Amino acid sequence: MKEPLLLDGREVSKSIKGQLKGTIDSLTKEGIVPKLVTILVGDNPSSHTYVQMKANACSKIGMESERIFLPTETTTEELLQTIRQLNEDETVHGILLQHPVPSHIDERQAFDTIALEKDVDGVTSHGFGSTAFQLNAYPCCTPAAIMEMIDFYNIDVEGKHAVVIGRSPILGKPVSMMLLNRNATVTISHSRTENLEQMVSQADIVVAAVGKPKFVKGEWLKEGAVVLDAGYNKGNIGDCDYETCYNRASAITPVPGGVGPVTIATLLRNTVLAAQQKAMMREVSHT
């Protein structure tokens, strides 16, 4: 059996960061250091790890970052206040609210309070609409990372049948719109889908965004399918059963080292673009 192409997220991430370096340097020379602020509410240990990783990634590439920790008992209104202050803060280019927030908080309202021009994680409903309509908005990071993988490895999307498993606002829905805008035929499936296996068996491209470890089995796949696994479950396990999928796929993302690292790279890029946009606006207002 032919081995599948490994879609190495670390390579893709390196390439994106390489492209950013020059922009960050010239912005810094102009006195603008791209700055990301992450907000973490509560003390979920995985979330702590994620925001730490994002801060490290910023510092490594010469960007500024700040982490705001809010206690679990923070109210929605208090969180919105924090976001509004960051919206106003001229030195902040990107705002990321770490998902999930404690259940008593209205996460959607918090996301939608982030100013569109600072929504570098691509979580606002307005940003989603703009992405779906191919307008100017920072694309949601994990879906954008999946598209980066596709581009880096020249995976053919046009006219292909992509089956997305999952329909969340920050993964299934946006990646479906992005694939559609690249001329794939897109099926969005989910927990209520009847005959999911049969649907997956027709896919040229499978995007797993379901949040259940080893959910997609190799025997569901069409021989030669492209498998993009956006899942990150406890113990570094993806949404696809890697071993069995590996045997059927023509290309596959490993977990870890697949979509994850590219997600962080897209976050950095969105933040740099936001800083660049800001610099351009400043120039315009000076002329």
Place this chain on the structure above:
Amino acid sequence: MKEPLLLDGREVSKSIKGQLKGTIDSLTKEGIVPKLVTILVGDNPSSHTYVQMKANACSKIGMESERIFLPTETTTEELLQTIRQLNEDETVHGILLQHPVPSHIDERQAFDTIALEKDVDGVTSHGFGSTAFQLNAYPCCTPAAIMEMIDFYNIDVEGKHAVVIGRSPILGKPVSMMLLNRNATVTISHSRTENLEQMVSQADIVVAAVGKPKFVKGEWLKEGAVVLDAGYNKGNIGDCDYETCYNRASAITPVPGGVGPVTIATLLRNTVLAAQQKAMMREVSHT
């Protein structure tokens, strides 16, 4: 062969308008007459007919309406100015920019200049995002009309496979999101789709939103499929070949008298809701 259920848009429209009557009356008593302003740029005869139909529908149900006609040579900036004035105008509850505008105008920018709270036609990218995420926004009228048909005739959507043909921002994309939010498995197909017929042949529900007369043939359909035809081509011809589809479908929308009349009813409803929202805001600010 069993005759299919006819999804009569005139019946659905009558039902929606019946429900609106009471609200319009009580708003009028409070001194608020729901008002829709339509903007028509250029002299497309079909567009003239459409805005006239919308104005008539308003007047019949006791709503106000105003038609603004702008010449073909109107610039994007001039159109945006008109929209911004209507955004500010306290007496206007809903703004509809008749599609299509002359090709030199940036239609998307014009749509997105309409204030979200007056976007009763549901054409803004922000409104699309809000609808996709099931937030509070006026849903795009033709997709909303399709959902009304489904509800009125108790068509089972949950877990069913819906194939949408077309991916426009005001039809294919929003109806896909609405069906998805009702737990259908949704495939979005389009001009670049390979094997469209095979895809359609698997559908429990087919939504034709492709803009090509008699495009969908009866022989493509699974026996017993539900056929929702959102097309309106010259000569009152739908996107589906009605005769052959009729023989295979379990339920079908006629053209004319299908989705069209319901679209206007959803526009009236969105405008009434916008006026009601306005009245509520006024009350809040008075207390």
